[in-house]
Amino acid sequence: MFYDFKKIEEKWQKIWQDTCAFRAQADPGRRKYYLLEMFPYPSGKIHMGHVRNYTIGDVASRFKLLQGYNVMHPMGFDAFGQPAENAAIKNKTKPDVWTYKCIKEMETELKRMGFSYDWDREISTCDSSYYKWNQWIFLKMLERGLAYKRASGVNWCPSCQTTLANEEVVDGGCWRCHTKVEQKDLEQWYLKITDYKERLLEDLGKLKQWPERVLAMQNNWIGKSAGVDIYFRLKGRDEVVPVFTTRVDTIFGATYIVLAPEHPLVKELIKGKPEEKEALRFIEKVSKESKVVRTAGDVKKEGVFTGAFAVNPVNNEDIPVWVADYVLMEYGTGAIMAVPTHDQRDFLFAKEHKLPMRLVISPKGCGMRVEEMSEAYEGEGVQVNSAEFNGLTNLEAKEKIAVWMEKKGTGKIQTHWRLRDWLISRQRFWGTPIPVIYCPKCGIVPVPYEELPVELPKDAPFTGDGGSPLGKVKEFVQVKCPRCSGEARRETDTMATFFDSSWYFLRFCSPAYGDSAFDVQEAKYWMRVDQYIGGIEHAILHLLYSRFFTKFFQDLKMVDFDEPFEKLLTQGMVLKDGEVMSKSRGNIVDPDSMIKEYGADALRLFILFAAPPETELEWDRKGLEGAFRFLNRVWRIQENLKEKADRSLVKTMHKTVKKVSEDFNDFKFNTAIASLMEFTNAIYQSGADRDVFSKLITMLSPIVPHFAEELWQTLGNKESIFKSSWPGYDPELLIEENIELVIQVNGKVRSKLKVSRNIPEAELKELALKDEKLGPWLGGKSPRKVIVVPQKLVNIVV
């Protein structure tokens, strides 16, 4: 009654595996297509998000295969990370044992979906054969000054004795034990991604086939901001405080300046002043707050007076210097000029502390008065109280004041960036060991290339009582200095896992290559990735880091392109009852159980049909049943094949081939499937022959590969359907001799007309005007205008 999906799917999965059906080999004579989906973290089970991501990729991959491309479609595992350590502690096992077990399980589940991966290229980032090259890349960066070490504030849980990522700080406490998180200075390794900021920003313009949204997010993240650094002289001292502003037009309204609590000058300024005690107490308090707390939501802006004064360089006014928590050391110069009338934060702060205000930009056509302001005016207007610049629009003034100040040496036109260097140190075990050694005599010494990989010890203790397990393995930590052979200490920090995924797409080109991170020749053939598919959650970090690494390899002359991913698709999330599927919500639908019930093909079909790839997808069991029903409906066609199909059905077939080909190219799988369903309905009306049926199956094959292979074989074909080719269509057959036109009166459809395709315009007009159905609408009046859109409609305007 139903087709036996279980038997069929197992059969073809075995055949594909035994024949290495999707093995890819570089072949300069053929057009290549590199299709990549973001590789998963091996949790052991696939979820609907994976199913969606990888199904979209698989359809595209098989479609390209049928079109004759040399397709590379690899898969691997992003296998380092904290869950393995947690599991090791919880289950008294080892991270590697746990991870490899999960990888095995996950492979099985992926294979059960029938994905067309070249499993010969499989990589796991936790293999030393992979992370060896992480270390190699790190050393190359170290040589070029792109990797460096410096002290920086981190979130520190004093109870767990570990650093926490920002996401691990919940309401100011540790996510695990709720202890109050502190700021602590630790020596950390950084990558100097900021050296690449201009290229990373500029090259976004080359990514024509990336979603606007992702480009906007990256642009935002890099955060280039143009303005002026203004130099404020300190009253009675030699130092000058530079502040950054994007609103130099408001400089005449700057009535005080504010330093960040961490600003190096603060402690000097308050020394010996009556305000010293209170100021120190304030700085102390702020320094203890974690970043997350300090930058959270609508906290009240707090601050204290330093007792010092600065001089506003444009009018020589003495203005007070304050310290406040709303100024951040990490951005700009760590100091701001405050213009309460034209900046809302400054406005609130000035009201609170009764600081002076002066209006310098007046909105056009209305006199604004400082005493009456209830909020800052941040809009455009005309300069007032601005000496020789009065009367200019603020936009004109912005440029003129900047130039004027630069000439006088009181300011400098300046650009600031939001992008920070990338902190890669993690005080964790399950990651790539950073390949350096600390020698009391020689300092930081890189591990020599020939000693790579620095492997993770097999028997580190996982006790769960904090601190890095690596630090507890004596044989790992105690080493001889490679330079002086004296006693030295090995780095125990490991790399952030984003490092691993920043170049894996290059490793896939030559996964077993032993001389370097990747084979330059192979990469030259396969790269760039023609189509990359993954979740929007990686829109910023992963994609930015991958772009950064690619540019680094370009500088090493290992690649000759500057962007790794030609085309990007970010697939939407899978929801249930309007909410993201998650363990905590308890609304997870397990793909494996759906495969058991309806088969992988039905699941693939449903997930592609239910929504366009980029939008959210609402899980619908009834919809899955519907997909399964459709497959059975197609299955039954083979029982009633005719000798020769009707001409009209053949025409429908050609139309369908055109539509489906176009939709597949544009990743519009939902409408492609709709067309295939319409085509199937038409077959039920008039009956298919072998040729029509074969074409239907071929068009379905990227979506439901096992199902298609089986029917293809039943039709007597000896080779796999994926060795055949995508059907073409005859444009001649798409042309209809007689077409139906819409006749409108004043833009409303009032009648329809069947006419020959090539009817002359004049004749058509006449015919339309004579249409008796239009009588009541025309009311005997003569038309004012008649619009004819060839082969579409006639609109009569009265």
Added chain:
RNA sequence: GGGCAAGUGGUGGAAUGGCAUACACGACAGACUUAAAAUCUGUUGGCCGCAAGGUCGUAAGGGUUCGACUCCCUUCUUGCCCACCA
């Protein structure tokens, strides 16, 4: 606060200036059946009408156009990203 995306039947969605609601889900009806399931065939936006047909209708309001779900302006709502960024 800034940026981006979206808002269409009972539901998922289709149509990107030219017949709004393709395709599917659900619902209802008919055929087959002792019966059910499965299958096949229909109907299915609201209102008025026995009907033919009319009329309203794509978040709300306005505009451009012979013609607007589609383009422009204003407002509202939802989602995502960034955010004391100076």
